[in-house]
Amino acid sequence: MNDIIAELEAAVGEACAKHGGTDSVSASSTGGWNPRLWAALEQIGVTAISVAEEHGGSGGDISTAVAVLEVLGQHSVGVPLAETALLAGWLLADCGAVLPSGPMTACLAGSDLRLERKDDNLSVHGTVARVPWARCVDHVVVLGAGRVVLLHRDDFRVREGTNLAGEPRDDISIATSVPLVRVHDVTVESGISDRGFRTRAALARAAHIAGAARRALELAVTYAGEREQFGRPIAGFQAVQQHLAAMAGEVLLAKVAVEAAALALDTEDDPDVAVAAAKAVAGQVAGLVSSLAHQVHGAIGFTDEHPLHYSTTRLWAWRDEAGNENYWSTELGRRAVSAGSHGLWPLLVGKRSHSARR
Amino acid sequence: MDLWNLNPVALPPEHEDLRGNVRTFLAEEIAMGRITPRCDQWLGGWDPAFSRRLGESGWVGMTFPTKYGGSGKGALARFVVTEELLAAGAPVAAHWIADRQTGPGLLRFGSAEQKEAFLPLIAQGQYYFAAGMSEPDTGSDLASVRTSGRRIDGGWRVSGTKVWTSGAHLAQAMVVLARTEPRSSDRHAGLTQFIIELPDPNVQIRPIRLLTGEHHFNEVVLDDVFVPDTRVLGEPGSGWKQVTSELAMERSGPERILSTFPLLAAATDYLAENSSRIDMARFGAVVARIWALRQMSLAVAGRLEVGAAPAAEAATVKDLGTRFETVVIDTVRLLTELEPDSGSDQEIPRMLAESILHSPGFTLRGGTNEILRGVVARQLGVR
Ligand SMILES: Cc1cc2nc3c(=O)[nH]c(=O)nc-3n(C[C@H](O)[C@H](O)[C@H](O)COP(=O)(O)OP(=O)(O)OC[C@H]3O[C@@H](n4cnc5c(N)ncnc54)[C@H](O)[C@@H]3O)c2cc1C
Numbered sequence: 001m002n003d004i005i006a007e008l009e010a011a012v013g014e015a016c017a018k019h020g021g022t023d024s025v026s027a028s029s030t031g032g033w034n035p036r037l038w039a040a041l042e043q044i045g046v047t048a049i050s051v052a053e054e055h056g057g058s059g060g061d062i063s064t065a066v067a068v069l070e071v072l073g074q075h076s077v078g079v080p081l082a083e084t085a086l087l088a089g090w091l092l093a094d095c096g097a098v099l100p101s102g103p104m105t106a107c108l109a110g111s112d113l114r115l116e117r118k119d120d121n122l123s124v125h126g127t128v129a130r131v132p133w134a135r136c137v138d139h140v141v142v143l144g145a146g147r148v149v150l151l152h153r154d155d156f157r158v159r160e161g162t163n164l165a166g167e168p169r170d171d172i173s174i175a176t177s178v179p180l181v182r183v184h185d186v187t188v189e190s191g192i193s194d195r196g197f198r199t200r201a202a203l204a205r206a207a208h209i210a211g212a213a214r215r216a217l218e219l220a221v222t223y224a225g226e227r228e229q230f231g232r233p234i235a236g237f238q239a240v241q242q243h244l245a246a247m248a249g250e251v252l253l254a255k256v257a258v259e260a261a262a263l264a265l266d267t268e269d270d271p272d273v274a275v276a277a278a279k280a281v282a283g284q285v286a287g288l289v290s291s292l293a294h295q296v297h298g299a300i301g302f303t304d305e306h307p308l309h310y311s312t313t314r315l316w317a318w319r320d321e322a323g324n325e326n327y328w329s330t331e332l333g334r335r336a337v338s339a340g341s342h343g344l345w346p347l348l349v350g351k352r353s354h355s356a357r358r
Numbered sequence: 359m360d361l362w363n364l365n366p367v368a369l370p371p372e373h374e375d376l377r378g379n380v381r382t383f384l385a386e387e388i389a390m391g392r393i394t395p396r397c398d399q400w401l402g403g404w405d406p407a408f409s410r411r412l413g414e415s416g417w418v419g420m421t422f423p424t425k426y427g428g429s430g431k432g433a434l435a436r437f438v439v440t441e442e443l444l445a446a447g448a449p450v451a452a453h454w455i456a457d458r459q460t461g462p463g464l465l466r467f468g469s470a471e472q473k474e475a476f477l478p479l480i481a482q483g484q485y486y487f488a489a490g491m492s493e494p495d496t497g498s499d500l501a502s503v504r505t506s507g508r509r510i511d512g513g514w515r516v517s518g519t520k521v522w523t524s525g526a527h528l529a530q531a532m533v534v535l536a537r538t539e540p541r542s543s544d545r546h547a548g549l550t551q552f553i554i555e556l557p558d559p560n561v562q563i564r565p566i567r568l569l570t571g572e573h574h575f576n577e578v579v580l581d582d583v584f585v586p587d588t589r590v591l592g593e594p595g596s597g598w599k600q601v602t603s604e605l606a607m608e609r610s611g612p613e614r615i616l617s618t619f620p621l622l623a624a625a626t627d628y629l630a631e632n633s634s635r636i637d638m639a640r641f642g643a644v645v646a647r648i649w650a651l652r653q654m655s656l657a658v659a660g661r662l663e664v665g666a667a668p669a670a671e672a673a674t675v676k677d678l679g680t681r682f683e684t685v686v687i688d689t690v691r692l693l694t695e696l697e698p699d700s701g702s703d704q705e706i707p708r709m710l711a712e713s714i715l716h717s718p719g720f721t722l723r724g725g726t727n728e729i730l731r732g733v734v735a736r737q738l739g740v741r
Contacts, residue, residue, distance in 0.1 A: 214362075221738050235740035244738055245731035249674035252364055256657050257650035260366035267368060273649065280646035325646075326639040332649075333642025337630045344623045345445040348649050349377070 004060075005067045008046060012068050015040040016075035033136040033168065038079050038103060048099055049085050055093035056100075057085070066207040066262035070255070073211025073318075076310035078167050080105050080133035082204035088141035090200065091148045094192050095184035100150070102138040107131045108197055109144025113174065121177040124149060132321075134158050134170035142174075143186075143197055150182040163317035165310070199275045201322040203261055206275075206282035209318050210254040213285055216293040216311040217247045223297055240296060247292045254285040268350055273335065276328040283325035286315035361737055364671050366653055367660035373438050376431075380442040383415060388446070395447030395624075395705075397713040398617045401574055401723075403449025404528055406484075412443075412450075413483025418457050422465060427478030433663040437656060441612040447620035451525060451574075456480045458611065459604045460487040460533055463551075467592030467600050472553070476531075488526040490534040490554075490578060491601065494519055498729050500535070501545040501598065505580060507538040507552060513586040514538070516552055520578040524723075527563050527576050531555045534580065535597050549597030553589040560584070570700075570715045603667065608724050610658040610672035615651045615679035617720060618686040621709040622648070625690040628706055636693050644682075644689045651679050670737035673730040680720040680727065687713050 019037040041047050050065040051057020069082055080103045087106035092099055109115060113126035124142070134140060135158045140151040155176035163169045186192045221244055224235035234240045257278040264274035290312040294301050301308040319325065339347045387393045393408055412418050420436040422428025429435075443450050461480045464472055479485035496502045505518025516536055526532055532554050539548030554561065562579040592600050622644065629636050655675050661668040691698070691710060698710035721727045735741040 221740060224740055238732075241735035241741055242728065242731045244740055245674075245677070245734035248361055248670075248734050248738060249678045252361060252671065252674050253650050253654055253678060255362065256364055256366055256654045260650075260653040260657075263366050263368055276642075277646040277649035280643060281650040284643070284647065325643060329639040329642030329646055331642065332645045333638030333640070336642065336645045337626050337633060337636075337638070339626065340630060341623045341625075341627045344626050344645075345442075345619070348645070348652065349441075351374070 005064050008044070008064065009067055009071050011044045012041065012046060012071045013075070015044060016071065016077050020075045020077040033078050033080075033133065037077055041079060041081065047081060047084055047103070048089050049081075051085055051089035051093045051099060055089075055096075056098045057089055057093060061262075062086070062203070062265045063259065063262040066203065066258060069204055069207035070211035070214075070258070073208035073314070074215045076165075076212065076215065076307075076314060078133075079103070080137060082201075082208070083132050083137075086200045086204050087197065088139065091141050091143055091192060091197075092150065092184075094190040095148045095186065097148075097150070097184055100139055103133065103136060104139045104141060105131055105133045105137045106141040106143065106197070107172075108194055109142050113142070113144060115142075115145045115147060115149065118177065120180055122147070122149060122180065122183045123177045124151070124155070124174050125176075127171060127173045129171045130161060130169040131172050133168050134172050135160055135168050140172065143192065143194065146186050148184045148186060148192065149178055151176065151178065163321065165313040165317045167314075167317065195272070198323060199265075199272060202279040202328065203258070203265065203275050205318045205322045206254070206258045206261065206279045209282040209286050209315060210251075210258045212311045212314045212318070213247075213251045213254050213282075213289040216289050216308065216315065217244070217251045219308050219311065220244060220247065220293045220296040223301075227298070234296075243292050243296055247289050250285045250288050254282050257281045264350065270351065273332065273347060274350060276332045276335075279323060280325045280328040280332065283319040283328075286319040290315045361670055361674075361734075363666075364654070364657045364661065364668065367434065367656050369434060369438065369656075373435055376435060377438050377442060379415075380417065380439050381446075384442065384446045384448060387411075387448070393448055395620045396449070397447060397620050397709050398716040398719075399447055399449045400444065400451055400454050400613045400617070401524065401716065401719065402451060402572065402712075403447075404451045404525065405449035406452050406486075408449050409453040409483035409486075411483070412453070413481060418453050418483045419461055419477065419481025422461060422477050422481055426465070426473055427481035428461075429481075433659050434656075437612065437659040441616065441652070444612055444616040445619050445623070452486050452528070453480065453483050454613075455489050455525065455529075456485060456487040459489065459608050462607055463533070463591065463600060463604050466603065467551075467596075469588070471588060472591070476553075485531070486525065486529040488523050488529040488532040488556075488576075488578075490520040490523050490526070490532045492520065492522045494521055498726055500601065501549070503535055503537055503549065505534060505536040507536040507550055507585070507594075509538070510584075513584055514550075514552065514590070516554070516580050516583045516585055518580050520580070521566065521575070523563075523576045523578045524574050525576075526556070526578050527565065527573070529556060532561075532578065533591060535601055538594055538597075546598040548595055549601070550594045551591040551597045551600055552585045553591050554580070554583055554585060555589070558583055568715070569718075602669075605725065606667050606669045606672050607662065609730070610655055610662075610668070610675040612652065612655050614676045614724075615648065615655055615682060617680075617716070618683045618709075618713045619648070621690050621706070621713050622686050624705045624709055625694060628694055628696075632694075640689060641693060644686060647682055647685070651675070651682060655679065670734050673725075673733040676724065677727045677730045677734070683713075683720045684717050687717060 048057040083105040088104035261278035264271035419428040538550040699707040700711040
């Protein structure tokens with residue numbers, strides 16, 4: 001790993017430890033979010049990471065952003081960094097727009113949302129379900145009908161909802177008319193597409209999962225060393241050791257898969273296979289690791305006083321967000337089958353573009 | 359918990375050129391009917407002529423320096439070549455142990471004379487080693503070996519019985535782990551590795567057949583075999599350290615993931631024809647996992663390339679990978695609904711049969727998964 005990433009990881013980890021804390025996490029489970037941590041992350045300069053500096057971002061590639069997201073997942077902290085940097089920031093920057101300040105989120109316009117050009121405005125009407133962090137942000141960036149639209153706070157109303165971990169997943173209803181300065185046409189060269197949006201959202205959740213899985217393992221290892229039964233720490237029992245080792249394997253698998261997928265987005269011509277595989281695998285890992293972590297913790301891990309649930313509720317929530325294992329596996333299955341017996345291996349091995357983008 | 363120093367590796371472009379060359383070569387070999395893709399060919403595919411052709415192309419001994427006949431291209435280049443061979447189901451068993459572990463062991467611990475004697479021949483794909491570790495009473499507990507080495511003038515006398523020795527009946531030499539000092543409180547002290555060239559009048563090699571009737575394993579009885587001092591590998595008494603460094607190389611390679619890959623690839627064509635009723639998600643879940651496992655195996659190769667010894671990381675690759683090899687079988691079996699049949703002239707029933715009958719070995723060879731998880735647990739600090 002390069003030194004810049006290691007330094008950022010350390011700084012973000014410190015900020016999370018300082019401002020994350022279990023209390024503020026509990027607060028976020030009632031729908032609030034963590035503005036102190038957001039400010040600290042802004043200070044470090046990661047809230048618009050992977051967005052080029054000339055568009056108001058802080059530079060860096062997807063691999064760096066994913067490393068930061070892993071740390072956030074590890075600390076169970078709620079902030080819309082993935083949404084701000086990897087989604088909203090990407091959409092705006094790739095349309096040539098400059099990012100507004102503050103937290104943002106982004107969504108894809110489905111059939112429930114109508115975008116129509118009216119004179120010098122774009123009228124936007126309809127609803128979008130389960131938009132992450134909508135209630136906490138200043139701006140929502142919508143991708144739809146070949147356009148990227150920047151909505152302000154007063155352009156939409158929020159119906160609050162949450163995921164299993166209590167993170168905001170709000171339905172928004174939009175009835176507004178947006179001046180064209182906030183509407184950008186998506187050009188072919190921009191590389192923006194619905195597919196690209198889904199891919200980035202999936203990678204972000206997979207990165208969160210890799211971090212949370214690691215924390216669940218760390219908690220289980222610590223607990224196994226402390227909890228005594230039959231006169232010795234349960235870590236002394238081989239069955240428990242085998243659970244921990246099996247978890248470690250899964251956690252490493254998720255970590256490497258997510259980071260390899262980020263690298264693919266940074267360098268490869270066709271990163272879709274990598275991201276689909278990483279999210280599908282992260283989903284598999286989330287299920288395995290959360291069940292093993294709970295098994296090792298016994299009943300205490302099932303209580304709200306023990307911190308394990310901060311990680312496991314997130315693992316259970318995130319595996320179903322941005323496409324679950326079945327969604328991405330089906331994508332991959334189709335591609336694999338159409339690649340055929342001679343094409344499957346080349347599909348898996350991928351092809352690096354000889355001139356890496358970075 | 360220092361298990362996290364495992365980062366994905368981006369292979370340099372020249373390795374992709376290498377990959378292309380290996381692929382072209384393999385396609386020709388298959389088209390000419392010289393080799394036939396099968397599962398688990400790193401155990402079952404003993405084909406000296408093919409190994410020699412690989413050697414001529416510079417694809418054996420790739421981690422050896424050029425002065426010993428290798429290409430000096432390193433662990434990642436070797437990774438690319440071996441994964442291409444395995445994915446294609448090519449017969450690589452003959453040179454496998456020599457290339458993967460004996461050669462690197464000789465490079466690290468061998469004398470100058472030994473390196474000159476063996477490495478160039480290994481790199482030519484002409485010289486094959488067997489690994490003599492296990493014994494009738496020694497499996498997982500390798501430090502309990504009873505084969506003994508007794509010092510005499512100019513060398514040693516080695517006696518004992520080895521089992522499960524893959525390929526000993528075809529190899530030109532065998533590396534034998536023996537106890538050379540009485541057991542002390544340090545169970546790992548006093549072990550020595552010997553190179554025994556074959557055949558030898560005092561070495562008896564008897565087949566032990568697999569449940570398929572195939573002959574890959576052997577029982578090897580060593581009856582007062584003379585081993586000159588020049589054929590002691592490394593320092594007498596350092597056998598344990600040497601063997602465990604071998605195991606790190608042995609455990610994480612693509613062979614721990616890809617034994618059944620030819621079956622998965624073959625299944626795609628069948629599934630395409632029946633795509634209306636197959637469960638794409640189930641098939642894709644396997645594809646996703648193999649992609650991720652390969653990245654993990656490659657990441658360990660990246661650590662080996664820079665001289666690290668990622669033993670626990672390698673153990674996790676082997677634990678996850680070898681269990682996955684059987685998941686591939688089950689997925690293909692259940693989705694195609696074809697019956698395994700060794701005598702079939704169709705690829706999938708034949709490969710299903712090959713791989714099911716070989717599957718018990720996946721999670722045993724090179725250290726059982728239970729033992730590997732013990733290695734990981736120790737790294738986690740709970741053991
Ligand atoms: C295909 C194949 C090829 C092989 N090739 C070679 C070769 O070339 N050279 C060679 O030397 N050997 C070879 N082996 C042998 C292999 O290394 C051994 O089979 C392996 O180390 C296990 O030893 P064992 O079979 O005696 O089983 P045992 O050690 O008797 O184990 C039996 C069961 O008990 C479990 N067990 C044992 N101890 C523990 C423990 N402490 N904690 C938890 N569980 C435990 C094991 O995991 C296993 O499930 C080969 C094996 C196979 C299957």
